[in-house]
Amino acid sequence: MHLDETIVAIASPTSPAVRGVVRLSGDSTAAVLGNVVNLISGDTQVDTSQISKPTRLDLSIDLGEPIGPVDASVLLWPNRRSYTGQPSAEIHTYGSLPILTAMVDACLNAGARAARPGEFTMRAFLAGRMDLTQAEAVLGVIEAESPGALDSALGQLAGNLSKPLATIRNDLLNLLADVEAGLDFVDEDIEFISDDDLVGRLTPMLDVIDIAAKQIVQRGGGATTTTVVLRGEPNAGKSRLMNVLAGNEAAIVADVAGTTRDVVSSLASINGHRITLQDTAGIEAAVGEISADAQTAGEQVSQAAAIRLWCVDASRQDLPAAIAWIDQQVATMNQSSRSRRVSANLMVATKCDLIQDASTIPQISDWIQCSAETGAGIETLSQEIADKITEVDAVETGSAIGTAARCGQTIQQSRQAIEAAIRLTQNQSGHEFVSAELRTAAQAIGEVTGEIYNEDILDRVFGRFCIGK
Numbered sequence: 001m002h003l004d005e006t007i008v009a010i011a012s013p014t015s016p017a018v019r020g021v022v023r024l025s026g027d028s029t030a031a032v033l034g035n036v037v038n039l040i041s042g043d044t045q046v047d048t049s050q051i052s053k054p055t056r057l058d059l060s061i062d063l064g065e066p067i068g069p070v071d072a073s074v075l076l077w078p079n080r081r082s083y084t085g086q087p088s089a090e091i092h093t094y095g096s097l098p099i100l101t102a103m104v105d106a107c108l109n110a111g112a113r114a115a116r117p118g119e120f121t122m123r124a125f126l127a128g129r130m131d132l133t134q135a136e137a138v139l140g141v142i143e144a145e146s147p148g149a150l151d152s153a154l155g156q157l158a159g160n161l162s163k164p165l166a167t168i169r170n171d172l173l174n175l176l177a178d179v180e181a182g183l184d185f186v187d188e189d190i191e192f193i194s195d196d197d198l199v200g201r202l203t204p205m206l207d208v209i210d211i212a213a214k215q216i217v218q219r220g221g222g223a224t225t226t227t228v229v230l231r232g233e234p235n236a237g238k239s240r241l242m243n244v245l246a247g248n249e250a251a252i253v254a255d256v257a258g259t260t261r262d263v264v265s266s267l268a269s270i271n272g273h274r275i276t277l278q279d280t281a282g283i284e285a286a287v288g289e290i291s292a293d294a295q296t297a298g299e300q301v302s303q304a305a306a307i308r309l310w311c312v313d314a315s316r317q318d319l320p321a322a323i324a325w326i327d328q329q330v331a332t333m334n335q336s337s338r339s340r341r342v343s344a345n346l347m348v349a350t351k352c353d354l355i356q357d358a359s360t361i362p363q364i365s366d367w368i369q370c371s372a373e374t375g376a377g378i379e380t381l382s383q384e385i386a387d388k389i390t391e392v393d394a395v396e397t398g399s400a401i402g403t404a405a406r407c408g409q410t411i412q413q414s415r416q417a418i419e420a421a422i423r424l425t426q427n428q429s430g431h432e433f434v435s436a437e438l439r440t441a442a443q444a445i446g447e448v449t450g451e452i453y454n455e456d457i458l459d460r461v462f463g464r465f466c467i468g469k
């Protein structure tokens with residue numbers, strides 16, 4: 001974390017817009033900016049090193065050939081009272097990518113370095129400008145797709161989650177001080193806080209934690225679903241399997257091959273993970289336009305999916321041929337997957353109720369064997385999907401769980417510790433043990449509210465941001 005380096009990035013969306021913003025942060029912001037603004041196509045020179053309070057400059061910056069001079073408003077926060085808690089600046093100009101890129105280049109030439117994803121927000125966090133729940137909220141604002149999601153992210157940013165938690169942590173530390181002071185005087189029988197008081201002050205904290213935990217779950221739950229696609233030959237039983245997994249009848253199931261045409265999506269929850277199931281047309285040589293469109297659509301969602309369920313009807317007469325064929329499909333998909341996402345393949349033998357014992361068929365003995373008819377193997381399939389989600393998440397974000405989930409877990413730890421403290425107090429088990437639990441609870445809340453952090457947490461959180469944020 002080279003906090004002294006001055007970083008630069010485009011901070012606005014890179015799609016064409018009326019205005020675009022380039023952001024700078026770091027100790028030499030004013031110097032970098034000085035070099036850039038003095039590319040002015042006139043003779044006014046601005047001495048940015050003399051600027052001592054937040055200042056706006058409207059000027060023209062010469063970006064050289066082929067762009068030439070462009071109008072810009074430069075906002076400079078020369079001291080630490082900025083978003084990042086460092087000297088920082090924003091250059092507002094036209095929202096065109098070539099202009100913004102040239103502006104960033106000018107800053108790079110003037111001594112800044114390109115910012116990494118989330119680096120601005122991370123600096124704000126390290127400067128104590130925000131806590132982890134707020135950083136999570138910034139991410140929420142960036143990712144918010146619906147007005148509702150945006151509202152809740154903005155609410156979180158305003159601190160509606162972190163303030164009550166910070167208050168609890170404070171109370172816990174006060175209680176801890178009382179309890180520990182009592183320990184020092186245990187022989188003299190001096191009591192700094194009575195057991196009743198202790199329980200009375202700890203119990204309401206559980207409610208506050210529950211509210212915070214609920215908000216975090218809503219936030220995390222709203223933001224991420226993992227896409228799970230069903231692939232296979234026509235009539236393999238994909239649609240029926242999807243309906244069983246989703247617990248609804250979203251997809252039409254029929255005896256005729258080629259029933260599914262459009263991609264049918266269904267939201268489901270599998271072992272606590274929110275997923276979007278996508279049923280696709282059976283893979284076949286396309287005959288006619290509709291069929292060709294169905295094939296293309298199936299392939300596209302398959303490429304984009306995080307997890308693919310490859311379904312083969314285990315009751316088929318020519319099972320070995322069908323397996324050889326699906327292996328080819330998997331290999332082709334793996335190669336053609338253009339997206340940089342990590343994805344996982346699960347091999348699924350369907351309709352196992354129609355055969356004697358799938359585990360004795362060598363080719364599919366290590367596949368997931370299931371039946372949508374009897375429900376056999378569906379639990380195993382769900383577990384395998386859940387495991388893959390965790391794996392895919394781990395590779396994608398460098399952490400097994402998202403920030404929201406992580407915050408949620410940490411908060412639960414604090415809840416458990418507070419509960420334990422209450423129990424121990426009620427059972428008169430000794431204030432040494434109570435104080436250990438209070439410490440654990442305060443520590444866990446501190447991790448969420450940003451009083452306590454480590455590099456691992458920071459990497460996980462800020463690595464998920466986009467550059468410029």
Ligand SMILES: Nc1nc2c(ncn2[C@@H]2O[C@H](COP(=O)(O)OP(=O)(O)OP(=O)(O)O)[C@@H](O)[C@H]2O)c(=O)[nH]1
Pocket residue numbers: 232233234235236237238239240241252253254255256257258259260261280281282283350351352353354370371372373374
């Ligand atoms: N016995 C039995 N029949 C099944 C099972 N799963 C699906 N089927 C039947 O197999 C037929 C095809 O099922 P679908 O789910 O429509 O197959 P599909 O893979 O979606 O087919 P397309 O949409 O045409 O690609 C239907 O008659 C289903 O009732 C199962 O587990 N056991």
Ligand SMILES: [Mg+2]
Pocket residue numbers: 238239240251252253259260279280281282
């Ligand atoms: Mg179907």
